[in-house]
Amino acid sequence: MNFKTQRENFRSKSISAKEAVQETIKKVKTDKLNIFINCFEREALSKAEYIDNNFAKFKDQPLSGVPIAHKDIFCTKDLITTCGSKMLKDFKPPYDSTVVDNCNNSGSIMIAKTNMDEFAMGSSNETSFFGPVSNPWGENLVPGGSSGGSAACIAADITSISTGTDTGGSIRQPAALCGITGMKPTYGLVSRWGMIAFCSSMDQAGPFSKDAFGCAALLDAMASHDLKDSTCSKRKNICYEKSLNDNLDNLKIGVIKNIEGFGIHENILNSYETSKTVLQGLGHELKEIDFSELSSGICSYYVIAPAECSSNLSRFDGVKFGHRSTKQKDISDLYMQTRSEGFGDEVKKRILIGTHVLSAGFYDAYYLKAQKVRRIIKNKFEEIFKDVDLIFMPTTLDQAFEKNRESSDPNRMYKEDLLTIPANLAGLPAISFPNGLKNNLPTGGQLVGNYFSEDLLLNITNKIQEVTDWHKMTP
Amino acid sequence: MDKIELKNLLFLARIGIEDKEHPKIIEKLTNTFDLIDEMNELDLDEVQPLNNPLELNNVSREDSDNDRNAKKNFLENSPESDEDYFIVPKIIE
Numbered sequence: 190m191n192f193k194t195q196r197e198n199f200r201s202k203s204i205s206a207k208e209a210v211q212e213t214i215k216k217v218k219t220d221k222l223n224i225f226i227n228c229f230e231r232e233a234l235s236k237a238e239y240i241d242n243n244f245a246k247f248k249d250q251p252l253s254g255v256p257i258a259h260k261d262i263f264c265t266k267d268l269i270t271t272c273g274s275k276m277l278k279d280f281k282p283p284y285d286s287t288v289v290d291n292c293n294n295s296g297s298i299m300i301a302k303t304n305m306d307e308f309a310m311g312s313s314n315e316t317s318f319f320g321p322v323s324n325p326w327g328e329n330l331v332p333g334g335s336s337g338g339s340a341a342c343i344a345a346d347i348t349s350i351s352t353g354t355d356t357g358g359s360i361r362q363p364a365a366l367c368g369i370t371g372m373k374p375t376y377g378l379v380s381r382w383g384m385i386a387f388c389s390s391m392d393q394a395g396p397f398s399k400d401a402f403g404c405a406a407l408l409d410a411m412a413s414h415d416l417k418d419s420t421c422s423k424r425k426n427i428c429y430e431k432s433l434n435d436n437l438d439n440l441k442i443g444v445i446k447n448i449e450g451f452g453i454h455e456n457i458l459n460s461y462e463t464s465k466t467v468l469q470g471l472g473h474e475l476k477e478i479d480f481s482e483l484s485s486g487i488c489s490y491y492v493i494a495p496a497e498c499s500s501n502l503s504r505f506d507g508v509k510f511g512h513r514s515t516k517q518k519d520i521s522d523l524y525m526q527t528r529s530e531g532f533g534d535e536v537k538k539r540i541l542i543g544t545h546v547l548s549a550g551f552y553d554a555y556y557l558k559a560q561k562v563r564r565i566i567k568n569k570f571e572e573i574f575k576d577v578d579l580i581f582m583p584t585t586l587d588q589a590f591e592k593n594r595e596s597s598d599p600n601r602m603y604k605e606d607l608l609t610i611p612a613n614l615a616g617l618p619a620i621s622f623p624n625g626l627k628n629n630l631p632t633g634g635q636l637v638g639n640y641f642s643e644d645l646l647l648n649i650t651n652k653i654q655e656v657t658d659w660h661k662m663t664p
Numbered sequence: 665m666d667k668i669e670l671k672n673l674l675f676l677a678r679i680g681i682e683d684k685e686h687p688k689i690i691e692k693l694t695n696t697f698d699l700i701d702e703m704n705e706l707d708l709d710e711v712q713p714l715n716n717p718l719e720l721n722n723v724s725r726e727d728s729d730n731d732r733n734a735k736k737n738f739l740e741n742s743p744e745s746d747e748d749y750f751i752v753p754k755i756i757e
Contacts, residue, residue, distance in 0.1 A: 283737035283741065485703065509738065537681070560713030561708040564711050565706075
């Protein structure tokens with residue numbers, strides 16, 4: 190069921206919040222794709238009863254009476270939050286993250302926390318301590334990552350909305366691989382408070398749903414100015430859901446010259462060409478742009494993200510919270526053993542890369558250079574947005590791939606993020622939407638907008654979805 | 665990267681990896697640095713580094729005590745604590 194229908198059913202009292210929750214929990218319990226890490230049945234039922242008993246208070250809230258699943262990176266008060274890691278497998282945060290708090294206040298009911306790559310490091314959901322997630326479109330396929338559980342949850346029709354986070358593509362890539370809509374907002378639009386940090390200068394939370402309508406309503410709930418996050422911006426006074434009704438005429442949409450040169454599979458390119466004609470059919474003008482700098486984003490990202498990760502993850506030392514080894518001989522050994530036991534291979538690798546690029550003697554050669562490349566990417570976007578309103582490109586290089594395929598060639602996996610990383614480096618908003626079905630698997634198209642243009646991105650995606658059926662495809 | 669450099673790195677990051685695994689780790693790290701080194705082909709001399717994507721204003725708030733920072737909550741999450749203290753192995757003999 191799509192989000193709009195589900196919310197309307199609650200508002201018209203044709204189904205109670207409790208009934209919606211019971212139905213969803215049934216699906217969570219029979220899930221065979223390993224989508225969830227923990228389900229909170231008792232808490233969900235009691236919240237649903239509270240909402241039913243206070244119908245008038247919640248009726249007009251953006252997410253009224255709708256069950257939601259949160260990525261297990263968002264802290265939930267007194268409810269286990271693992272971040273996909275052994276390090277936090279029993280961690281019960283003392284507070285709710287702002288995102289969870291906002292969603293609770295907006296009338297949604299959290300059913301479960303979704304599986305994810307460990308500490309959000311991965312593009313296939315295979316680095317989770319709790320095992321890989323299967324793609325609803327094929328059990329042997331990955332759902333993408335790191336928010337693989339949240340994307341699969343929507344594609345498998347378990348909830349109609351879920352939350353994710355995107356540091357290098359972790360919302361958009363799984364959205365594309367699972368055939369749903371997912372958005373990374375402008376850096377700073379959604380508070381990062383209580384969202385376990387990976388790369389603080391790029392991490393950003395965002396919505397998943399089948400369509401732009403669900404994403405708009407969820408973003409209305411998620412975004413807020415937050416004094417607890419010093420990088421959180423003052424959001425525009427705007428209702429994303431209402432702005433979907435605004436007329437859009439004659440937008441200039443940038444399409445990248447020679448994009449096939451980036452190693453994109455022909456299935457993706459075919460869908461891309463088809464959706465370009467849809468955009469033209471809606472009255473928009475396509476304009477070729479040069480973006481040859483795009484590919485250097487990868488090098489910059491794989492320096493900056495590990496650098497910030499090695500710093501952020503230094504807090505896991507077995508002293509204040511999380512896993513503690515029982516094998517330690519002294520304090521130094523306590524740190525060493527705890528971290529060796531608590532972190533998985535991919536996280537260890539990224540900590541080592543980060544430690545190396547930040548260590549004396551290597552800082553200028555790596556970290557400083559990467560920050561300069563980041564400036565080049567940002568400047569290039571600014572130059573492009575003088576000429577066009579939006580940029581359109583595919584989300585990924587390829588469709589959902591088989592499990593274990595990429596672990597043999599990690600650089601290939603890293604390169605998968607080629608088309609998503611630039612928006613993170615520049616802090617720009619971007620949305621991925623389903624734009625075709627090839628070999629019975631979905632493909633994704635991506636629109637990147639200027640800073641705080643979420644309303645425009647959601648609106649144009651909604652307009653595309655009014656004249657196409659790609660977002661209605663089911664596995 | 666050689667074995668001595670790796671050992672130093674593992675110590676800095678406080679991560680232990682068995683000696684027999686070292687060649688595999690070195691290979692993985694070298695692979696990633698090959699990818700990163702593509703950066704060296706760019707002319708970056710005149711470019712200013714960028715450490716945050718947005719020119720944001722700092723958000724400030726009153727520096728007051730609140731229930732979020734209740735000591736009890738945080739000590740409860742510790743693997744081992746005693747009254748007001750986190751317990752760790754003895755540091756000085």
